[in-house]
Structure formats: structure tokens, C-alpha cells
Amino acid sequence: MKSDACSTWIEIDLGAIRHNIIQLGQITGVPVMAVVKANGYGHGIVEAARAGLEGGAAWCGVARIEEALVLRQGGIQASILVTGYTSPLRVPEAVSSGIVLSVYDRELAGVYSGIAETMHAHLRVHIKVDTSMGRLGVFPEEGVKFLQWLYEQPGLDVEGIFTHFASADEPQKPDTQQSITRFQKLLDELEIAGLRPPLVHAANSATALYYPQARFGMVRCGIAMYGLHPSSDAPLPEGFRPALSWKARLASIKTLPPGHGVGYNARYVTSKDEKIGTIAVGYADGFRRRLGNFVLVGGQRVPVVGGVCMDQCMLQLDRVAQAHPGDEVVLIGRQGEAVLTAEEVAAAWGTVNYDVVCGLAARVPRFYFNV
Numbered sequence: 001m002k003s004d005a006c007s008t009w010i011e012i013d014l015g016a017i018r019h020n021i022i023q024l025g026q027i028t029g030v031p032v033m034a035v036v037k038a039n040g041y042g043h044g045i046v047e048a049a050r051a052g053l054e055g056g057a058a059w060c061g062v063a064r065i066e067e068a069l070v071l072r073q074g075g076i077q078a079s080i081l082v083t084g085y086t087s088p089l090r091v092p093e094a095v096s097s098g099i100v101l102s103v104y105d106r107e108l109a110g111v112y113s114g115i116a117e118t119m120h121a122h123l124r125v126h127i128k129v130d131t132s133m134g135r136l137g138v139f140p141e142e143g144v145k146f147l148q149w150l151y152e153q154p155g156l157d158v159e160g161i162f163t164h165f166a167s168a169d170e171p172q173k174p175d176t177q178q179s180i181t182r183f184q185k186l187l188d189e190l191e192i193a194g195l196r197p198p199l200v201h202a203a204n205s206a207t208a209l210y211y212p213q214a215r216f217g218m219v220r221c222g223i224a225m226y227g228l229h230p231s232s233d234a235p236l237p238e239g240f241r242p243a244l245s246w247k248a249r250l251a252s253i254k255t256l257p258p259g260h261g262v263g264y265n266a267r268y269v270t271s272k273d274e275k276i277g278t279i280a281v282g283y284a285d286g287f288r289r290r291l292g293n294f295v296l297v298g299g300q301r302v303p304v305v306g307g308v309c310m311d312q313c314m315l316q317l318d319r320v321a322q323a324h325p326g327d328e329v330v331l332i333g334r335q336g337e338a339v340l341t342a343e344e345v346a347a348a349w350g351t352v353n354y355d356v357v358c359g360l361a362a363r364v365p366r367f368y369f370n371v
Contacts, residue, residue, distance in 0.1 A: 007248060009364060010246050011244070012047065012048075012366055016226075017052060030218055033061045034055075034221065036071070046076065047368055050074075065094060065101070079100060083220075091116060095116060100160075102136070103125045104138055112155070113154060116155030125159065129161060132165055140185065143186040148195060163179070183214075199218060203216070206234040226242070244332060244357060247329065248331065250326060250327045251312075252277065253325055264307045275318050278312055279312065279315065281312065281331065282310045285364050287313065296340050297323055297327065298327070302315050
């Protein structure tokens with residue numbers, strides 16, 4: 001199937017992902033983990049992982065073992081770290097598939113150890129340290145005792161230690177440096193005790209770009225590998241390329257008389273004869289049900305009017321006289337000289353670009369190409 005046959009579709013430039021990974025490796029000078037959780041931030045988990053590895057990524061990172069198994073089923077053979085919780089029931093699959101799990105408390109790690117020992121096998125693990133997030137992780141002050149205990153557990157291969165910073169996308173705040181200091185203190189204590197694991201990683205995209213002292217042995221980059229800014233306060237350097245565009249086709253154009261309602265509950269009412277177009281994009285596709293949306297038609301920004309429906313929404317096209325049914329509409333991306341970024345969409349929705357791209361529904365077809 002080609003995009004010409006679709007009512008709405010997403011285009012992914014795999015060349016951009018490869019290019020961005022190369023950029024990250026050159027900037028940081030350490031191996032890069034390609035973070036491909038949440039369906040590759042909406043870009044497609046297997047395709048994004050493959051492109052990242054082709055760009056030189058050393059690892060893949062996911063949030064759940066289900067995602068790791070999808071990568072293995074898709075032919076990805078690189079090391080994969082599950083950064084979140086994994087049920088003990090999935091340990092046999094992790095062992096057999098060579099998937100690395102995170103451990104962050106004695107109870108869970110002990111169960112993992114017992115299962116691996118019963119299998120006469122070894123489970124690869126990384127220790128998660130909580131330096132600021134308040135989520136998963138052992139506190140740095142408890143790290144030495146935890147590592148001493150962990151190394152005594154049969155069936156576990158302790159390969160790495162990592163943390164995650166809460167405010168790296170706000171470099172003006174002191175929080176991240178304070179967290180780095182806490183983590184480094186633990187690493188120094190582990191070094192003295194002869195307990196420091198071989199691989200240390202802490203930096204997400206913003207940290208990797210703005211805190212060189214936190215790059216350690218590897219950086220974990222998600223949003224940056226897709227060419228999207230970590231935040232307005234932590235923009236990407238020049239040279240990164242966004243990989244994703246979202247498009248649709250005008251399904252209909254009609255002229256509505258004055259006083260005509262548009263969409264459910266007539267949330268928009270025409271004030272004169274108005275040219276109204278319809279596209280097959282709705283909130284079930286990930287286009288938020290809110291007022292004030294906009295898209296590109298004929299290289300111009302046009303407003304979405306009326307309520308966004310589940311499968312469709314309507315556009316005010318008076319400014320685009322040349323528009324015809326079948327014309328391309330851009331929701332994210334470039335059209336001629338006009339550009340509509342995921343960051344702009346996020347600002348209009350009162351959220352972040354992560355939320356925009358991760359929320360793109362699986363029912364929207366993805367088409368992959370290389371530039």
C-alpha cells in the first residue's frame with residue numbers, strides 16, 4: 001500500500017534517525033543507547049531500533065519486557081535494557097532472549113535470583129538508583145549495601161548501574177547537578193569498595209547534551225534521536241533532523257451558508273458563506289479534541305473549526321481558494337516553505353512533544369523512507 005491510497009498517514013525518515021544517532025555519538029564521545037519505548041516514540045519500535053543501530057547505537061532501551069520481545073521478534077540482536085518493572089513470571093523469557101532487566105529492591109531481585117538459579121542460568125541486570133525522580137530505584141545512600149548484597153545472589157550477572165534525572169531539560173535549575181553529585185558520590189564509594197559495575201549510564205537526551213560530566217560510559221537518548229527538542233529550555237544543537245511527518249488528504253470541500261453549525265454540538269457556526277473542508281483525522285488517531293487546532297493546506301496555516309470528531313475534523317478554507325478534494329494536508333511537518341513542528345502542536349495542546357508523537361495511534365499507517 002502507498003500513502004496515496006490512505007486518508008491519513010505518517011511518514012518516517014529513517015535516514016534522519018541514523019543521522020541523529022551519529023550526531024549524538026559525535027557530541028558525547030560515548031556509546032549511545034537508542035531509546036525506542038512507546039513504539040519508538042510513535043515512530044515504530046523495530047524500524048526506529050534498526051535505524052538507530054545502523055547509526056551506531058550500541059544498545060536499545062525500552063520500558064517493558066513486552067517491547068523488548070517485540071524487538072527480538074523483529075530481528076534486533078543488540079543488547080536491550082528494560083528500564084521499568086518486569087514481572088518475575090517473565091524472567092525465563094528475559095533469560096532465554098538475552099534481555100537485561102532492572103533491579104531496584106531486594107525483594108524483587110531476590111525473586112529474580114531464585115528463578116534464574118532454578119533455571120541453572122544467569123539473568124543480566126542493571127541496578128536502578130533514585131537520585132531525584134521518586135520512582136523506581138534504591139537511594140544512593142543505600143547503594144553500597146545493596147550492591148554488596150546483590151553480588152552475593154546466585155543467578156544474577158550485575159552488568160550496570162544507572163539513574164535518571166528529573167530536571168535535565170531545565171538546565172537553569174540546580175537540581176540536575178545536585179543529582180549528578182549524589183550519583184557520583186555513590187560511584188566513588190562503589191569504586192573504593194570494589195563494587196562498581198562495569199557499565200554506568202545516567203544521561204537522557206537533555207543530560208547528554210547539556211551535562212558532559214554525566215555522560216559516563218553510555219548515554220540513553222530518546223527524544224533527540226527522533227530530531228525533537230528535549231524542551232524549549234534545552235533545544236537540540238544545529239544539525240538534527242526531525243524524522244516524523246503526519247499527513248492527510250482533503251476528503252471533502254463544501255460551502256456552508258451563514259448560521260450553519262459545524263461538527264457535534266455546533267461548536268463553530270459560520271458567520272457568512274464559508275468554505276469548509278473535511279479530513280479523516282480525529283481524536284482516535286491522536287489529534288486532540290480541543291479548540292484552536294491548525295494544519296497546513298496549500299502551504300498556509302488554516303484553523304480547525306468545530307469539535308474534533310473521533311475520525312474526522314473540519315477546516316476553514318476561505319484563505320486557500322485553490323484547495324481541492326484530494327489535496328495533501330499536513331498536521332506535522334513541512335509543506336512548501338511552511339513548517340508545523342511537533343513542538344508547536346504540543347504548545348497548542350498544552351503539553352510536550354513527547355506526548356504528541358507517542359499519542360499517534362497505531363491505526364495510522366506508517367511509511368518509511370531514507371533521505
